[in-house]
Amino acid sequence: MKIVKTVSAIREEVRKIKAEGRSIGLVPTMGFLHEGHLSLIEAARAKHDVVMVSIFVNPLQFGPNEDFERYPRDLDRDERLARNGGVDILFCPGVEEMYPGETAMTIHVTKGIDVLCGASRPGHFDGVATVVMKLFQLTAPDEAFFGQKDAQQVAVIMNMVETFNVPVEIISCPTVREEDGLAKSSRNVYLTEEERQEAPFLYQALQKTAERAQAGERSREQLLQFLTGQLEGGSGAIDYVDVLTYPALEQQEKLAGRIIFAVAYHYTHARLIDNIIIEIEGEEA
Amino acid sequence: MKIVKTVSAIREEVRKIKAEGRSIGLVPTMGFLHEGHLSLIEAARAKHDVVMVSIFVNPLQFGPNEDFERYPRDLDRDERLARNGGVDILFCPGVEEMYPGETAMTIHVTKGIDVLCGASRPGHFDGVATVVMKLFQLTAPDEAFFGQKDAQQVAVIMNMVETFNVPVEIISCPTVREEDGLAKSSRNVYLTEEERQEAPFLYQALQKTAERAQAGERSREQLLQFLTGQLEGGSGAIDYVDVLTYPALEQQEKLAGRIIFAVAYHYTHARLIDNIIIEIEGEEA
Numbered sequence: 001m002k003i004v005k006t007v008s009a010i011r012e013e014v015r016k017i018k019a020e021g022r023s024i025g026l027v028p029t030m031g032f033l034h035e036g037h038l039s040l041i042e043a044a045r046a047k048h049d050v051v052m053v054s055i056f057v058n059p060l061q062f063g064p065n066e067d068f069e070r071y072p073r074d075l076d077r078d079e080r081l082a083r084n085g086g087v088d089i090l091f092c093p094g095v096e097e098m099y100p101g102e103t104a105m106t107i108h109v110t111k112g113i114d115v116l117c118g119a120s121r122p123g124h125f126d127g128v129a130t131v132v133m134k135l136f137q138l139t140a141p142d143e144a145f146f147g148q149k150d151a152q153q154v155a156v157i158m159n160m161v162e163t164f165n166v167p168v169e170i171i172s173c174p175t176v177r178e179e180d181g182l183a184k185s186s187r188n189v190y191l192t193e194e195e196r197q198e199a200p201f202l203y204q205a206l207q208k209t210a211e212r213a214q215a216g217e218r219s220r221e222q223l224l225q226f227l228t229g230q231l232e233g234g235s236g237a238i239d240y241v242d243v244l245t246y247p248a249l250e251q252q253e254k255l256a257g258r259i260i261f262a263v264a265y266h267y268t269h270a271r272l273i274d275n276i277i278i279e280i281e282g283e284e285a
Numbered sequence: 286m287k288i289v290k291t292v293s294a295i296r297e298e299v300r301k302i303k304a305e306g307r308s309i310g311l312v313p314t315m316g317f318l319h320e321g322h323l324s325l326i327e328a329a330r331a332k333h334d335v336v337m338v339s340i341f342v343n344p345l346q347f348g349p350n351e352d353f354e355r356y357p358r359d360l361d362r363d364e365r366l367a368r369n370g371g372v373d374i375l376f377c378p379g380v381e382e383m384y385p386g387e388t389a390m391t392i393h394v395t396k397g398i399d400v401l402c403g404a405s406r407p408g409h410f411d412g413v414a415t416v417v418m419k420l421f422q423l424t425a426p427d428e429a430f431f432g433q434k435d436a437q438q439v440a441v442i443m444n445m446v447e448t449f450n451v452p453v454e455i456i457s458c459p460t461v462r463e464e465d466g467l468a469k470s471s472r473n474v475y476l477t478e479e480e481r482q483e484a485p486f487l488y489q490a491l492q493k494t495a496e497r498a499q500a501g502e503r504s505r506e507q508l509l510q511f512l513t514g515q516l517e518g519g520s521g522a523i524d525y526v527d528v529l530t531y532p533a534l535e536q537q538e539k540l541a542g543r544i545i546f547a548v549a550y551h552y553t554h555a556r557l558i559d560n561i562i563i564e565i566e567g568e569e570a
Binding site for chain 1: 292296303304306386387388389390391392393394395396397414415418419422423425441444445447448449450451452
């Protein structure tokens with residue numbers, strides 16, 4: 001596995017790969033790799049000649065009161081996991097390498113960001129879109145692999161690729177979970193023991209709500225109320241719960257089509273997100 | 286010469302060219318080609334295996350009270366000129382092809398746009414950056430050729446390429462002029478006969494001002510005043526005159542380094558721009 005830290009070096013690697021006509025699968029991450037990331041690497045491995053993983057904790061997508069500084073980092077461990085996962089190139093540039101000067105422009109997302117994490121984290125998806133655009137330009141992947149846990153991120157990046165005609169396919173992979181159902185996340189390490197015990201109730205609440213919908217309940221209002229009820233009594237605080245069309249992320253009073261049930265929940269030192277996406281039969285509004 | 290009108294067809298052309306290892310030089314235009322464009326085509330021809338010209342009057346870069354609707358168009362003539370100029374591929378998509386859906390995001394330019402055309406035309410460079418990003422993604426050129434007449438545009442696009450690590454070299458080519466010095470522009474056709482007679486005085490004013498600077502005048506204030514004075518008595522109206530560093534486009538009271546002298550001038554049915562860029566000896570501030 002090659003470890004590449006500079007813009008000029010990754011360009012040179014990409015140039016060589018392209019000259020040989022080999023395909024590239026990219027897994028963009030913020031590091032502190034877990035089995036969710038490993039499943040993305042596996043998916044990329046299965047389809048591409050060259051698997052690249054990027055590790056970059058992107059300051060642009062963190063708000064001033066968010067956890068950029070204390071976001072977990074362990075590059076040695078990440079290197080080991082990536083190597084074992086069959087990664088060919090690990091691209092881990094520093095902040096100075098990615099943002100060397102004053103920012104001259106950003107991508108400003110205007111659609112599908114007034115809900116979920118977009119509403120809770122103003123500017124977050126501008127930062128995500130900007131850094132993913134940079135990573136795509138630098139690594140020129142044929143496909144890029146993202147986890148469905150960050151469902152709104154996937155929607156924004158699909159929009160970005162379409163808006164700017166970026167020649168990259170976006171592949172959304174299923175959320176990987178702990179045995180008790182908790183979605184794998186780099187931030188899980190910040191849960192207290194009690195919080196870790198309790199946290200699977202987020203997924204259980206989503207499951208029960210999705211089951212209600214599949215059993216025939218079509219009212220967004222009713223399902224939202226039910227989901228909220230399931231989360232009462234938890235030791236943390238709800239950031240948001242929502243039931244929306246996917247990937248458009250629009251409200252629909254009588255649900256039909258592809259629907260996301262989503263939650264964000266604040267624990268003492270970690271904000272967790274999770275979601276379930278299902279197909280609901282019926283005529284779309 | 287191939288004429289390509291769709292996103293899918295241009296992608297297929299680019300795929301074939303890349304597979305053969307051939308280089309691409311792109312000349313992005315809004316059509317109504319003149320000798321300025323032809324000089325860009327010639328520059329691209331001299332360096333690249335394949336020359337592409339795009340023709341797209343981009344609605345996103347026109348303000349609500351600007352001349353999008355009546356911007357001059359003549360695709361038959363453009364095709365003939367491009368063919369005679371040795372263009373290999375003419376890419377001329379319709380608005381629906383370039384903007385098929387609701388805009389989900391734009392590039393928002395934050396630096397170097399509070400002056401010159403950026404100040405006169407709010408949002409203009411967001412539209413320019415967005416469409417040029419799309420064109421670069423679609424045509425994957427090794428180099429793209431722009432005219433220095435649109436000096437701020439060149440600066441913004443250089444910034445864009447740097448900000449998003451777009452793998453395209455930006456080449457700025459000298460402004461092509463009529464025999465009397467008037468900068469070639471698609472909008473010159475909208476000048477009345479009298480205006481056309483008078484218009485070369487814009488370039489003369491820029492020349493005289495640049496000569497003053499080269500003769501030793503270093504005060505931005507003095508040169509601005511002199512330039513403004515040169516334009517008095519014209520039958521139109523000054524939109525702006527300015528003297529700035531280039532390409533940063535910053536004010537510098539005692540001039541040194543690369544300096545742009547720029548003017549925008551309103552005639553009855555056309556707004557003309559022109560500039561001169563010179564190197565001024567001395568210590569930069």
